[in-house]
Amino acid sequence: MPMHWIVAFMMKAPVNNIIDFSNVDGPGNRCAIFFQSCPFSCLYCHNPETIRMCVHCGKCVATCPTHALRMEAGKVVFETSRCVKCDTCIRVCEHQASPRIQMMSVADLCEHISKLKPFIRGITVSGGECMNQAAFLLDLFQEVKKMGLTCLIDSNGAHDFSKYPQLLALCDGVMLDVKAVDPHFHQKLCGADNAMVLKNLDYLLENGKLQEVRTVLLPNEKEQNRKTVSYVSARIKDRSQYKLIRYRPYGVREAGLKAFGNQTLAMEEVAELVEICEKNQNHLCRIA
């Protein structure tokens, strides 16, 4: 391991998952790193176990069929090599957390990324909300840039990007979720206000750092879908891609299923929203 990876980077961040090859987290093939914890708690979250940090209640320990979890000095300890990824621990967790988190340093991550370097054009940091780890990301990006790779941030926009000019300077682009423009609906959907998200949308746009905006289209929320898509597409025009993601019930928790059901959005309704984008001169809209 190069010395400069070791020196000064003793800081560690909670990593939920690393996907070595991802074809859906920005342009080209990328290594996607998912950090644990998120300030939002969206009803339709596909990975609700990434929302909170483990409180070490220990409830999952006894349920693990391969004994990959144990209690040690009041903390849940996870042994990767024993895990068969059956997700039992995640299902029994009452705290929207996961015991399978690895605390990783920049050096740990760089060692992993360097093995993938011939195959990828960059990394994408995601979550949870990766901006919960903004200081760590700055160190990480500095090192990843030295490898000649690009760095993208996938964010829900809860943190004020204008406060992180150094990080943004290193970052090749932000993929921003705009879940809803209606503040009341956003509050209901995500358990948080959206003023900062909308501020970030404008800020990133002005600073040429907006790689993509994503909106999840919801069943039975025609008006909200229309409001959000109209606002965003009018704002970004053709200065950024706009990805419209149809709600899928996969992985969604009980409360989310109760609110949005087991269906996805009808294609006609999507077509109508694409038309709005076109009208607003956003021709870079894509359905996922």
Add this chain to the structure above:
Amino acid sequence: MSKVSEIIKNPTLTYHQQVLALARLAESEDTTLPLEPAFKQALADHTLCDLGEGVAPYRPRYILPDYRILMKKGCAFLGLTPPQDIWEACNSLLIFYKHVPSITSFPVWLGNLPELLEPFHKEEAETRKALKLFLLHIDKTLTDSFVHANIGPKDSPVARIILDLTKEMQLAIPNLSLIYDPEQTSDDFALACIDCMLATSKPSFSNHVMYRADGIGEYGIASCYNALKVGGGGYTLPRIRLYECATKANGVEDFMDRVLPYYAELLLRNMDTRIRYIVEESNFFTSNFLVKEGFVKRENFTGMFGVVGLAECCNTLLGISDPKQGYGNNPQAEALGVRIMDRLEAIVKAHKGVYCEGCNNQYVLHAQVGIDADGRDNSPGTRIPIGAEPQLPQHIQVESHFHKYFPSGIGDIFRFDDTWNYSQEALLDIIKGAFASGMRYFTGYNADNDVVRVTGYLVKKSEIDKLDRNEASLNNVSSYGQGAKYNANALDRRIYDESARQ
């Protein structure tokens, strides 16, 4: 029922397939070629396999004529003068192809089509029309998926038209390879090839940098993915079936010291005998017009030493019964694989081949793609067994260790879901990385295609369905696809998708 009447009565065979089956019967039932008793025993034990080459070979297995001579000088035997326009060029090639022998009786290499046809390209619409008829003619008359054409490394109008038509026409024949060199192949051209590959399972990507470094000289990619010299070819391709060999060993060291050398040398001696017969006894190298007019030269041929079942061999020697815990998912098994291949390569290189002066008097290792009769016992070449494929990065990294051993061809097939249609650049990144890491040949397709790559060759799933309904299929190879589908689960390889994110 006699073997002859079985062929005559089989409802799934076309007339042409019957003629070929009857001819094959004759060459496999003859007693002309002397076989060592030990070789006969090995055939019976399935440790070695002659891949249906029979005992009376009357032509080299694979022939790669230098078609540039046809374009420049014409062909005296066929009475063809040098072509003057795209129609004459296509017509000359189509006539010529029908006179190129091979083990399948169809030409296994059609040449680098853009290189041959570019000089005749004048007007887009006319070239497109000529090539559409050309490709249709090939699909309906050279009815065998081992018929293989090349394009690249450089972008060209003819190559683009071929890609367009390939995607549009959705035909299994011909197989198609892009000779890929990141220095010469633009990303834009490579992406057009990926777009076509996802939709039609071709072209495959061939690592030109690696082949060039091997010193093969001018080569073409023929049949499944056999790299052979242009103006030459491969005499023969018998195979060692490593799984059965492993069952003959008392442990790893016994395999290395006794079993592997014994069977490898037996196979090499058989290759010598077979090649001598083709060169010294059959009329090919004395009277065939391809030789007489210089389209091929004897010294540009070599023998291909085929290998299957490395994965199952390693697992057997290590006592691993669950493939998911074995080769492809187990560094110990892969390390043993490297040891076996080092040993096998040394044995093959140490053997002085006959009549292969242009190839350093050496035969070349070939990772054979398997035949339907292999079932699940022997995975093709050094591939990871279907159903035990690890994550894509690990899959590529494991395979890459083994590609250097096989200068006459090796490759793997990756099956992708629909998300890759929207992220073709990601696939190009992966191919670039794979080639930089030592992968020789990469191919892929979309899980829901009709044209699919079975083990190395292409079939249409709809044609397999015809055979399932006891109807005939025009393509000779559909029946292999049917066998591989049911005996080896060859259409069930892991789908690499966005949702397999864990």
